[in-house]
Amino acid sequence: AELKLLWYVEDDAQEAIIRSVLDKYTAEHPETTFDLQITPYSGMIQKFQQFAASGIMPDVSLTSSMEPVIRPFLADLNQEIGPDWINDFVKGWADGARFEGKVIAAPLNVSSTGIFYNVDAFKKAGVEIPAQDRSWTWEEFIPKVKEVAEKSGTRYPLVWDVSASRWIVHQFQYGNHMFSEQAPVKVVMDEAKWQKSLDDFIAITKDAMPPGLWSGASSDNPKEIFLGGQAVAYMSGSWQIPALAANANFDWQAGPTPYGTVRSSIYGGDYLVAFNTSPNLKESVEFIKWMTSPKTQAEYAKLLGVIPTNLKADAVDYGNAKASQAVKIMQGELDASPAFAATDQAWPEMQAVWGPIKSAVTQAVAGQITSAQAVAEIKKAADAAVEAAQ
Amino acid sequence: MAGLTLQNVVKQYGTHPILHGIDLAVKNGEFVVLVGPSGCGKSTLLRIIAGLEPTTNGQILIGNEDVTGLQPGDRGIAMVFQSYALYPHMTVRKNLSFGLENLSLSKQQIDSKVSEAARMLAIEPLLERHPKQLSGGQRQRVAIGRAIVRDPKIFLFDEPLSNLDAALRVQTRGEISRLHKRLGATMVYVTHDQIEAMTMADRIAVLNGGNLEQFGAPLELFEFPANRFVAGFIGSPQMNFYNGSIRAVEAEKVTVFVDGLGLIQAPVSGASAVVGDKVALGIRPNHFHLLPQASDAHQMVRFRVSYAESVGTETYVYGQIEGNDTATVAHLPDHVPVAAKDVIEFGVEPACFHLFHGESGLSFAKRRADGSIIAPRKK
Amino acid sequence: MAGLTLQNVVKQYGTHPILHGIDLAVKNGEFVVLVGPSGCGKSTLLRIIAGLEPTTNGQILIGNEDVTGLQPGDRGIAMVFQSYALYPHMTVRKNLSFGLENLSLSKQQIDSKVSEAARMLAIEPLLERHPKQLSGGQRQRVAIGRAIVRDPKIFLFDEPLSNLDAALRVQTRGEISRLHKRLGATMVYVTHDQIEAMTMADRIAVLNGGNLEQFGAPLELFEFPANRFVAGFIGSPQMNFYNGSIRAVEAEKVTVFVDGLGLIQAPVSGASAVVGDKVALGIRPNHFHLLPQASDAHQMVRFRVSYAESVGTETYVYGQIEGNDTATVAHLPDHVPVAAKDVIEFGVEPACFHLFHGESGLSFAKRRADGSIIAPRKK
Amino acid sequence: MTNASSPTRLALVALVLVVFLLPPVWLFLSALKPQAEIFQWPPTLWPANPTLENFVNTISRAKFLLFFKNSAIVSVLSAFLSVTISVMAGYALAKFRFKGDTIFFLLIMSSLMVPLQIIMIPVFLVLRDLGLLETLAGVIIAPAATPTGVFLMRQYIVNIPDSLLEAARLDKTPEWRILWRIVVPLSLPAIGTLLAFNLVWRWNDYLWPFLIITDQDQWTVQLAIANSIGRFGIDWPKLLSMSVLSVLPVLVVFTALQRLMMGGIMAGATKE
Amino acid sequence: MTELVAPITRTMTAARPPSSRRLGDIRRKVWPYFLMLPTMGLIVAFTLYPLVQGLYMSLFKRGVVVLPQARQTLPQYVGLDNFVSLIDNADFRISLLKTVIFVVVAVPLNVVLSLALAVLLQPQTKLFAFARTVVFFPSMISLLIIGITWRWLFGLNNGLVNYVLSLASIAPVPWLEQDTMAQIAVVVAWIWWQAGVNMMIFLSGLTAISPDYYEAASIDGTSKWRQFTHITLPLLRPTMAVVVVLSSIEAFKVYELVVSLTGGGPGKATVYLIQTIYDTAFQLPMQAGIAAAQSAVLFVVLMVLAIVQLRLARSKA
């Protein structure tokens, strides 16, 4: 049958890759063809709500979070595939797929948040980048990058994606997290500690980042600034690796990511979900199984430059030494992360908190509210989310 | 076919009463001219007949059918608007043919009607122009053309010739009269031009301040005006009025005293006359004659000239009758060389005198040439 | 003050030539009436004088100043538009005062001028209305009022009385004449009304198809029209024209043969006359007289009546002179009972005859009463 | 009015041109830059290495022309539909007195006050029930009733002298013919304006197509543009080139429509 | 005269039976309703009916979507609680206030400016036609791109404007990074985008004014300015009402532009009403009822605003 697939892509190249993968599947399973429907990432939640409200669903969808509205419609892969299958996957990300004893999603790829360096700038400044296992703390790191920036004539010491999940890594690195690691989910924020870290973060934005970058309104594009050779370090994530490999005209490397009291990254990535409303559920599950199989995972990861989720997948050679090395380091950042780096983002409740986090932090940076108020706002949103789920 | 009957037509704009109950019965095929001072309600009356304006009260009948509630298009009426109302986005030709295209006519029929009307109104060279490229008179002719290309039961014309020059006016007047004769259509025609009114009308309706003052044949209005208003309104220059009082009353003759004229014998019925009553004596400017020799039929008056205007072969002489300070105009059918301060002797014929009651303004009854009595209705 | 001089004013709309080089010198304080057939360019000329329309060629001088390039507001002119152009969003009062507010006048001065004009035009009760709520004639009076409240050097009137009834027209005419006398302002006045033209004008300019045909005092135009067009245009009903040919020529007399009339002796200069030439003989309708008795001054003609129209005290008789099939109108200053097929004897005075060259239409030169010769210029 | 070529006026026009032209020109020039130069610091106004590469890439994408075609179909049909019904409703509200006219007017007005973003889900359900999902017809019909249009037409048509309609009614002109032959031609300036507006609105509309369409074969240009904004960043060359390309047709249409919009069309109709 | 009048048509008009007249009468009565039908149909289906449904939501505690399968999503009737809760909902209050300020600042500026543009660019020559196109041009660009373009131009560190300033040794201005500046930036971009549309509406109103009036006034020596204030403006009043009402409503609904220009930032400095409602409904769980209550308030505000403005326009006309 023809499966309706809902997908989002970063650019045209990705879309072409997806199509080629689908074609390959059709070549192997001629009875299954695909109707690939692309939607802007920012419209996904909206689409899901429409689906849920109207009962018109695709067969399979790509998603980065299992929105509450669609959860009742997601097929339980435990039932469809078997209870052990999920154990083959990266644990932190696989945990996000579990829900009330079911497995409602298949991990497709993971991403890790971490830092990139402009190696040329460091060389010019004569500053050494430490090895990954002997990373530096934020307190050490900031003066260093400022020094590098000054000596190498680079415009900015540090750029940092304006994103709640990139920001929260900083909190994780001081041991702060939002939710309990075990069910039942509770808010476990220590407001004083959060506030302290937030203050530190605000200091960093003022000290080392382009003015106004984290005000929430800036037009500055950290990725383009870094790619343009105007920043010494770039706090982002593994998904940037293909772009850096393709476009950076300077020497660069991933990590080590500075830390506070602990090293931490945060899990990210995408899942595939099948819908229980689908008349082609069997075929959809087959397809998902194929997509997440070790063989396909390795190929897919290589094609898109992402980290495979299936632990049985062969080590990926990304065909570019720098990229392969970077992926490895980013994977290492994940491995070093505490459990809450997986559970905080895996709790469905977190979906409702990302928005408030970003607006609270940007408000705090912009000076509209104090850091205490910002943390209180975040906690309030977390509490509300937990309450709403009951 | 289609006569037109108005029964007690009343119109108010808000609380402004405009028409106070007009009764008018226009016969089928009759040519009625509506005259009256500016703002008296002529256009309003036409709009009511056309169905463009709802009546506040009263009925309108076309033939025997009550059309009061009928839509304008269902009344079979064509109208020339005082303001033209040309379609600005259409050429003259299109303006003329637009209404015809509602009827199931062939293209040739429409074309021939349009060219016929254009020829008749001398607007053939303008057919491809737009209204804004026309002069005032040309626009007016297009507006007439738009009404006459159709073939309605009733025509309504609202001052259709006011912007035309004398020659064209005479010609167009003739064309409309001929059209009327040929079609036998009923026509109601508003004009301010006395000659137009007198020569075209079968009957004239005189409107004043929303009231119908008199409705009759042109000469009847001229010779036997029902009241002082009509007497003053019909005829140009206006009739001269002199205040006087009744001195003696006989059956068919009333003797009146007027300053400067002395005792005057007006040939009117004495029925309603009371000695001592105030009256107004009316003499038309054309009834002052420069006599080659004295005659029995005429009474002589001495006239002191203030000034005179000569219009080619006619002369208007302004001044007073000696002994009476009422401003008076005399209209002489010739170029007469008179100068200010001259005193002229005019002959006036008592047979032409008009007499009006001082208060009501109503005419005294009068005997027609055929012996019948004409008496104006009481208001 | 301010005379008005037009020098070779040419106007084209696109490639349409409308005015072909008009030369006109209006004296300071003169009242000039502009007449001509509909569409001949009268409004266009006024608009050019006002500066609303650029000239294609030529100069306009006010006083001694060349105003050709000047803005309308800088010319010191007031104008009454043929289309009124009342401000629809302002009351009548505001319409009148609006132009005044450009001058530095006190509120009282403005008020008094407005009430003055309103009184003069009998629109006092309408002052608080909007133009939409007025009748055609009322709008026209407001338009006049708007011009006269100001005290401009020059007034331009474009058919300002065409929508008024006879009485109001006479009255307003009088008011404008008085205004003219009082202000001593120069006025240019377009009208289609012959009486208006003849009585108001110091001089009349006759326009035809964009050419100035004649410019002179009213009676001069009437008695010595420069050409057949002017002769036909001035005077209503139109002059009757009969084709004829020259039989004999003397210094101050030309003998012409006309069918039905026989040999006629016209009292015109023989200077340009050639025996055998085609001519047109003109006789005004008013020059047909019903004579009480035969007289030496008159030549008798037999007239066959087609029909007659009576307008109160005047009668228009239509028909032909026996032996000549040119349609002829006679205008008699009385109510004359004639009927179709009647044959009447009319007396005509050769002194009143007009003679025109057959081809050019130019008048034959004529001697005035004072002995001077009047000869129309060649075109 | 004022002389069209007075120096003050021309100076003001020049200022206006600069203010309104600079941002789009810069957008256009940026579209001619290769990716690296777009974010170069210091920025270049004039492209150092102008290239049509971005455009070529965009146009050569398999479905790009299809998106254009979809957009064209949607915006043209929807604009015409919208103008048609706006003229109808505007005419009714301007020139007829009928029971409920004020209520209709208020209802139409009130619908202007509802942001689509807020009622998206209920609207989606209506679309589903009417079978308009995943169809261009849905994108054409659903947004066609624009209160702005009705409002605009009403205010314009009010200015048409009643006597013109009266003259036509006296001629027993059928009502539809009065509408079509008198009201419509006389409203051309407003219709032209409204048509331009509608084309622009529909062409640039993102929300309605997003709501109705997921199937890529039915995408409009705006969906494609929005899709160049990814989760982690923006595909600038694609966004810029598509934006420039997407404006061109509207520009052409607007220039063509401009002639309709001007001109004192009512001149010579009546005297007052 | 030949066949000016064809006798056939005479009899046709005369002989029409009265029954067809009554039919015509009915047709004429129905006609205006027929004219309204398509617009009303679409508006009811795609705006009013969903609106009523949406407003009905304001009486419940619920999410955007109700799933019978999931008990926690079922709506709970709460009466007017959602409305009461708005009173101490700081986000709502602040964004409502900000929106009102935005409208009060942006709309008059916009109206004045676009009227000035309309008058300035009215002449019929090619140059002016080009200038009109240029002014209308921003309206042809989707709001998303307008926002992105201005965001880019106004960038603090990489923006063209600041770059140009830096060439003149002027310190970079935080166009978007400072609260008031960002609010001004939104106003500027919004007017820049809207002015063309309003200019076109004004132009269509201006062309409907008969040149006669200007001629009459110019003969009286009325200054251009006085012609403008005493003839153009009053005769333009209906058009003015359209522009004012439409652009106030448009301003109240400002959303897409802000999202792509400032994203609501810095912090929440440019979060206006629609964004608040939208975020409340779609980003927070079980808050759709509150968002609906907010919508209801917005709706009432707009309705009152429009009615007042129309009243004002009419009473003065």
Ligand SMILES: Nc1ncnc2c1ncn2[C@@H]1O[C@H](COP(=O)(O)OP(=O)(O)OP(=O)(O)O)[C@@H](O)[C@H]1O
């Ligand atoms: N805008 C225009 N374009 C082309 N021709 C025009 C335009 N305006 C007027 N005309 C023509 O110019 C000629 C003169 O027009 P004008 O209005 O001056 O006539 P008029 O003498 O005032 O006539 P009327 O007595 O009928 O008002 C007419 O033939 C008219 O058709």
Ligand SMILES: Nc1ncnc2c1ncn2[C@@H]1O[C@H](COP(=O)(O)OP(=O)(O)OP(=O)(O)O)[C@@H](O)[C@H]1O
């Ligand atoms: N819409 C209106 N509201 C109030 N009064 C009006 C309205 N229309 C006309 N009138 C008044 O009604 C009266 C009659 O107007 P109408 O137009 O019928 O006069 P008329 O006899 O045609 O005059 P004219 O000869 O000047 O055209 C006038 O006094 C006029 O002021």
Ligand SMILES: [Mg+2]
């Ligand atoms: Mg009238």
Ligand SMILES: [Mg+2]
């Ligand atoms: Mg004229």
